[in-house]
Amino acid sequence: MPIAVPALLAHPKFAAAAAYLEGAHDRLIEEIIQLTEIPAPPFKEERRAAAFLEMMRPAGFADAKLDAIGNVVALRKGRSGGGMIVLSAHLDTVFPEGTDVSVRREGTKLFAPGIGDDTRGLAALLAFARALDAAAIETEADLLFVADVGEEGRGDLRGIRHLFTEGEFRDRITGFFTFDSPDMDELVVTAVGSRRYHVVFRGPGGHSFSAFGTVNPAYALAETVLGLSRMSVSSETRTTFSASVLGGGTSINAIPEEVFVDVDLRSISPEDLARIDTELHRLVDTAVANENARGSTESGAITAEAVLIGDRPAGATPRDSLIVTASAEALAAFGFEVGFRASSTDANIPMSLGVPAVMIGTGGKGGRAHTLAEWIDVEPETSLRGLKAGLAAFLGVVGLCD
């Protein structure tokens, strides 16, 4: 049985776990720094994963291990064995290899790329794991701690996608928390879906003057992009599009042989996302046909290829589901004004599969994520208040045995 948040907060074992977090706050900071200084670029999370694994094992997880995609997974059995709640944070950062990830400290502020998004989350998982042991907490359902790969950008949520589609526990997970970034004021309960394309238009090329009249892939691209700009979308479903990156062509006096545009499509509605996805393909096909009709195809025709480079499913967790109500109550109990938010996070995957999921903060303050100036503030009062709210949120769902 889950436990209502007010009862949980009054429980002596919760008090003991919270006290452990207070006493271990310096260790949390040390571990944030230690993990931040291990680079974890996209698709290169191995070193940080290995370090995290070595830190989980002595925290009561002798069986913690790497799964096939590179996630660290560590199971803490509950009494009933009837359900399994995931507590996750992501290993990867957006920063490429060679980025200086050394941490600079100014008072309670720590500066380093990736420190808030999401290295503090990893350290929080370690603190939660030790706090449960320190307070001798037995839970009703199982807890699965997961430090996952591939949350950012081209990683395309591959760590959590694997967990839910191929991982050993894929059929047993009944709830999912991702602890991502310091801010506690917003609870992500809606998954923004996205489809991302690298659309390449190709043609025979030729000399701009002597081959004038030959089909030009830039004109098919232009018609596609202009059509994109005129798509009608619903603001209610937060449906959006963007022509984001352009490129191609080699010389001012050559008709290009190849040009491309990168297109980002998003929506919180799977139907609307599918509709604009279809519309994009239709725009490409029409533009290609029009350019092949307009120009000469004697040396070759225009072709196009829309390469899918990102695919994140939309979804949502009902506002009245336990994971949302418990999280909101826990946050409110610790003084946070909770806003419900839509975003694209690891929670997209469970939400799209109907598994109740939220993204919740990791405590403290932070800013400038995805820039080299990223920072967090570990001032203890705010930092600990956030951690305790997170502890209460997941214990409210997983249930505390007497």
Next chain:
Amino acid sequence: MPIAVPALLAHPKFAAAAAYLEGAHDRLIEEIIQLTEIPAPPFKEERRAAAFLEMMRPAGFADAKLDAIGNVVALRKGRSGGGMIVLSAHLDTVFPEGTDVSVRREGTKLFAPGIGDDTRGLAALLAFARALDAAAIETEADLLFVADVGEEGRGDLRGIRHLFTEGEFRDRITGFFTFDSPDMDELVVTAVGSRRYHVVFRGPGGHSFSAFGTVNPAYALAETVLGLSRMSVSSETRTTFSASVLGGGTSINAIPEEVFVDVDLRSISPEDLARIDTELHRLVDTAVANENARGSTESGAITAEAVLIGDRPAGATPRDSLIVTASAEALAAFGFEVGFRASSTDANIPMSLGVPAVMIGTGGKGGRAHTLAEWIDVEPETSLRGLKAGLAAFLGVVGLCD
């Protein structure tokens, strides 16, 4: 005194020079390959220039040198010193650094980027220089061999522009041949004028999802480029346009702050060139206004800037000038059906200054210039017939001493 083409062809020294070209045809092919495999991207002709200089010196040009802009210039004094005829070919190709320029051979066909435009021309200059020496030919006027930089694209004819405006021989040149590309059937006597623009569209940018609705410079670019493709132009005045290079944007999840398109406009009619130039500016202005009306300008509006990056003057050489009549007679004598043609070549500069000039072929056959599939055919009969016609053309102008 120039020499009439029939008399020239009957001259034993011409026969000796022609015989030299026949005997040196394999060497011509070797040097075409050797020079083609030295990359000469726009603005990076140094390596090929240095190699060409080292090949000219032993061909009787101990004083061959690089001029201030990077052209290789080699003077062969004539008897009278009264005039100076330039024999030129261009060093640069349209292909960027890193392009595979290795030559693939299939029978008499050679494939490589830049091999016909204009690397064969460089090898032809070397063959001409050696043929004159081998036949102990003394000319009336001076001959200035020039392997020039910057004929293609953004180079904007800077090598030949320098030769005529700042070079040491600028006031002495009385005629100008540029040997450019294999085809011998067409003699360029009209300079196609061009105006080239780097059109930059700028906007406030923003996150593709959270700032959705913000104006996007890619949409203004797309409307401009699509409008360009629909411009009506006259084929009589050979008026042409091309959207040639695209770029901009930083990330799939960001509305770009800046995108660009490079546009090439040409015509043999100064009036038509001015008209499409005005039309391009109108398209840009309209597209910018439309995008600012479509999207939100709360964080800033779209602006555009059309930077002039190429401006090649139109011009023509009179049909009754010696350089045209001698070239046409020489070509006809070697069995070519000569068509007078308009193009944008190094000859634009002398033509616009009133210095008689032509572009003439380098012999053989070729195709797919400005593409990675560029090829030439060095089948000896056609290749040598073209070279001999070129030799006869310039000797008909420069004059042969007995």
